[in-house]
Amino acid sequence: MSLDDRKLEVLRAIVQDYVSTQEPVGSKALVERHQLGVSPATVRNDMAVLEDEGYIRQPHTSAGRVPTDRGYRLFVDKLSRVKPLSxxxxxxxxxxxxxxxxxxxxxxxxxxxxxxxxxxxxxxxxxxLTRSSVRHLELVPVSTTRVLIVMIADTGRVEQRLVDLPDQVPHDDVTELRRLINEKLAGRRLVDAPPLVQALVEEVAPTLRAPMIALATVLLETLVERRExxxxxxxxxxxxxxxxxxxxxxxxxxxxxxxxxxxxxxxxxxxxxxxxxxxxxxxxxxxxxxxxxxxxxxxxxxxxxxxxxxxxxxxxxxxxxxxxxxxxxxxxxxxxxxx
Missing domain, CATH: 3.30.450.40 (GAF domain)
Known part of the structure; x- marks a missing residue:
């Protein structure tokens, strides 16, 4: 059974009053507080229909009515007017x-x-991270055999990982590794990164392959696959x-x-x-x-x-x-x- 506009207004009034007063709502209070334009007897009849349809219930004998989950759902879907923020x-x-x-x-x-x-x-x-793109990747030398990878995503999220390198890497080589990684990954979505990271290992000069493998392993394991x-x-x-x-x-x-x-x-x-x-x-x-x-x-x-x-x-x-x-x-x- 579909409800007519008046019964919907009664339901709206019950929800609003119950939310604000935290007390079951009776027909007399509804008529006093809301401009429904009908008598308490008519409101009682409307409330009986709403109760039969499962939109409101009586928590205990001789109490007013409270909305049910179904009543709240109808209120949200059809009746609630989103309040503009002040x-x-x-x-x-x-x-x-x-x-x-x-x-x-x-x-x-x-x-x-x-x-x-x-x-x-x-x-x-x-x-x-699964919905983020790489804005920039920084390599910060901590020692000659350790660097810090700092990944800055387009969402402002920053991830940092320490990488132990297999051998000492000169500062100029770290600069070149940083350039190659950013050239390949900057602007790309993290979910698209695995084949790009793998390509870095295959394309890099032989002298940089070992440190690139170490960097690529950490990139894949901690930033791409883990997706924390x-x-x-x-x-x-x-x-x-x-x-x-x-x-x-x-x-x-x-x-x-x-x-x-x-x-x-x-x-x-x-x-x-x-x-x-x-x-x-x-x-x-x-x-x-x-x-x-x-x-x-x-x-x-x-x-x-x-x-x-x-x-x-x-x-x-x-x-x-x-x-x-x-x-x-x-x-x-x-x-x-x-x-």
């Missing part, structure tokens, strides 16, 4: 992020900002403040799930720029089915290099949360584009 909120985001010194600082600031603005758990994935992914988490204390989760019961499995980096990457490692909202039972991780997760991808321009978002109770301010996650992702993308 000028003050936009300035706060800009001020907080614009002073970032490097990529680590950007990620740390972003995750703290998301947690503060949404009052939820925030997660930010570092720009993924990292996430940053903030605001777990916000879960306890909501009053929704029982500290000894429902909260423990959620916190344990959030400690697993593999789970966080699965949930927040977005590969597309569109916003995604998973509500309650829509979450594939069983321990998180009492929560909602709002995620989006971010990156410079139209390129997505990582994901970010928030996790909180299903009773969350969806319009405000979606607007905040979207705005922060856009600012971080702009920062990466300028770096």
């Amino acid at each position: 000028p003050a909120e936009r300035r706060a985001i800009e001020r907080f992020l614009v002073g970032a010194l490097d990529l680590d600082d950007v990620v740390h600031r972003t995750v703290r900002l998301l947690a503060q603005l949404t009052r939820q758990v925030a997660v930010v994935q570092y720009p993924s 992914e990292r996430v940053m988490l903030a605001g777990t204390a916000n879960l306890a403040r909501t009053g929704v989760f029982d500290l000894q019961g429902s909260l423990r499995p959620i916190l344990e799930a959030l400690e697993e980096e593999v789970i966080l990457l699965k949930l927040f490692g977005a590969v597309e720029p569109s916003m995604r909202v998973r509500i309650g039972d829509e979450n594939e991780i069983e321990d998180l089915r009492g929560t909602s997760i709002v995620t989006t991808g971010y990156g410079p321009g139209a390129t997505v290099v990582g994901g970010m978002g928030v996790l909180g109770p299903t009773r969350m301010d969806y319009p405000g949360t979606i607007a905040t996650v979207r705005a922060v992702a856009r600012y971080v993308g702009d920062l990466l584009a300028q770096s």
